[in-house]
Amino acid sequence: MEKFTPRQTEIIEASLELIAEQGIQSLTIKNLSETIGISEPAIYRHFKDKMDILLSILTYFKLQNLQILQEVAVIRERATVKLWKIFSQRFRLFSNKPSLAVVIFSEEIFQNEEKLRDRVRLIMKDLSETVKNIIIEGQKEKEIRSDLEPDQLLLIIMGSIRMIIKKWRMENYSFSLEKEGEKMWTSLLTMIKE
Amino acid sequence: MEKFTPRQTEIIEASLELIAEQGIQSLTIKNLSETIGISEPAIYRHFKDKMDILLSILTYFKLQNLQILQEVAVIRERATVKLWKIFSQRFRLFSNKPSLAVVIFSEEIFQNEEKLRDRVRLIMKDLSETVKNIIIEGQKEKEIRSDLEPDQLLLIIMGSIRMIIKKWRMENYSFSLEKEGEKMWTSLLTMIKE
DNA sequence: CATTGGTTAGTGAGTATTAACTAATAGGTT
DNA sequence: AACCTATTAGTTAATACTCACTAACCAATG
Numbered sequence: 001m002e003k004f005t006p007r008q009t010e011i012i013e014a015s016l017e018l019i020a021e022q023g024i025q026s027l028t029i030k031n032l033s034e035t036i037g038i039s040e041p042a043i044y045r046h047f048k049d050k051m052d053i054l055l056s057i058l059t060y061f062k063l064q065n066l067q068i069l070q071e072v073a074v075i076r077e078r079a080t081v082k083l084w085k086i087f088s089q090r091f092r093l094f095s096n097k098p099s100l101a102v103v104i105f106s107e108e109i110f111q112n113e114e115k116l117r118d119r120v121r122l123i124m125k126d127l128s129e130t131v132k133n134i135i136i137e138g139q140k141e142k143e144i145r146s147d148l149e150p151d152q153l154l155l156i157i158m159g160s161i162r163m164i165i166k167k168w169r170m171e172n173y174s175f176s177l178e179k180e181g182e183k184m185w186t187s188l189l190t191m192i193k194e
Numbered sequence: 195m196e197k198f199t200p201r202q203t204e205i206i207e208a209s210l211e212l213i214a215e216q217g218i219q220s221l222t223i224k225n226l227s228e229t230i231g232i233s234e235p236a237i238y239r240h241f242k243d244k245m246d247i248l249l250s251i252l253t254y255f256k257l258q259n260l261q262i263l264q265e266v267a268v269i270r271e272r273a274t275v276k277l278w279k280i281f282s283q284r285f286r287l288f289s290n291k292p293s294l295a296v297v298i299f300s301e302e303i304f305q306n307e308e309k310l311r312d313r314v315r316l317i318m319k320d321l322s323e324t325v326k327n328i329i330i331e332g333q334k335e336k337e338i339r340s341d342l343e344p345d346q347l348l349l350i351i352m353g354s355i356r357m358i359i360k361k362w363r364m365e366n367y368s369f370s371l372e373k374e375g376e377k378m379w380t381s382l383l384t385m386i387k388e
Numbered sequence: 389c390a391t392t393g394g395t396t397a398g399t400g401a402g403t404a405t406t407a408a409c410t411a412a413t414a415g416g417t418t
Numbered sequence: 419a420a421c422c423t424a425t426t427a428g429t430t431a432a433t434a435c436t437c438a439c440t441a442a443c444c445a446a447t448g
Contacts, residue, residue: 023306108300112217152381156354163353187346191385
């Protein structure tokens with residue numbers, strides 16, 4: 001997987017900030033260069049074109065995501081503990097870089113270009129499949145209730161997690177995502193455990 | 195509340211289609227006028243400016259929304275039946291006009307302008323408060339489990355409903371939202387009932 | 389002395405919006 | 419019925435501006 005130069009990372013993170021604060025429409029080469037403090041053409045020394053920047057944003061997220069999922073894949077723990085590992089790591093990640101949450105949870109932003117849309121789907125699929133497998137595992141071990149299909153549980157869990165992040169965002173990050181996220185997980189646990 | 199002329203409705207619905215299919219960036223006066231088959235300046239005979247169109251899209255949705263909520267407010271039924279009324283109506287609404295689902299569930303689209311953001315929040319708040327009140331009522335009547343806070347149940351229910359709609363959308367409306375939505379609601383019921 | 393990363397000045401295409409004009413229509417007066 | 423006039427809903431042409439991107443040049447660095 002490609003790595004990024006410091007300047008590229010700077011551009012990607014500036015892009016995230018711009019999108020998070022003022023929407024995708026504000027992600028222009030001009031705004032970007034002004035934020036960073038270089039001229040517009042200088043951007044093109046680091047990225048082929050704008051599409052390249054957008055694709056790199058998703059790669060950037062994929063890298064962060066992959067790391068979390070791989071860490072969890074290794075550990076030998078109960079299913080519910082694994083799930084909490086995944087979600088708490090994400091809460092921490094988003095707390096540290098809120099713009100990431102905004103951009104990733106607005107798949108709509110990347111909807112209009114096929115290349116982008118496919119990459120977003122892939123990222124979501126990675127997470128969904130991992131979570132689903134852990135749910136199935138939890139059901140086998142009589143740790144998670146079996147009277148509901150894994151797919152339904154998946155949707156409920158993922159939807160709830162997304163919802164708390166969305167709320168956090170809409171209320172201008174005014175509460176602790178890590179704390180409220182944990183509370184949400186506790187509630188979910190109460191409902192899904194055997 | 196304002197009403198719309200036929201032409202205005204036509205413009206609003208064309209806007210919804212454009213946004214749903216190709217993202218907010220494709221909502222230009224040119225695309226709009228081409229879709230409808232009139233010249234660009236003709237648009238301005240019906241709306242003051244582009245912002246006026248965006249605001250009207252939200253008003254358009256608010257009108258639909260309000261109707262559903264008012265219908266439910268009247269009926270004398272158990273809490274869970276009321277909730278299902280609300281959600282099933284929405285599933286039907288979105289099935290009939292998918293573009294509405296896309297646009298309304300992408301609040302990000304309207305994030306960059308304060309006026310728009312406020313209006314989106316208001317619409318969400320209307321629904322949230324109604325649902326929350328019904329949940330509290332259901333808990334009082336021992337119909338909904340009381341070991342979880344209403345706010346938590348609200349987030350879980352709303353998150354799950356949103357998630358199934360999002361999935362429907364990302365899979366290009368390839369399954370019946372009404373059918374899968376009912377299935378989702380059945381699962382939720384299993385989990386939240388006393 | 390080639391590469392890297394920057395600059396200034398420009399391109400053509402696309403943006404929302406306005407000015408000026410017009411055909412069709414509806415209502416009131418003769 | 420025939421005429422006058424205001425309104426409605428459209429047109430073409432043009433505005434000022436922003437967009438992504440490029441050409442040409444330059445200074446520092448290894």
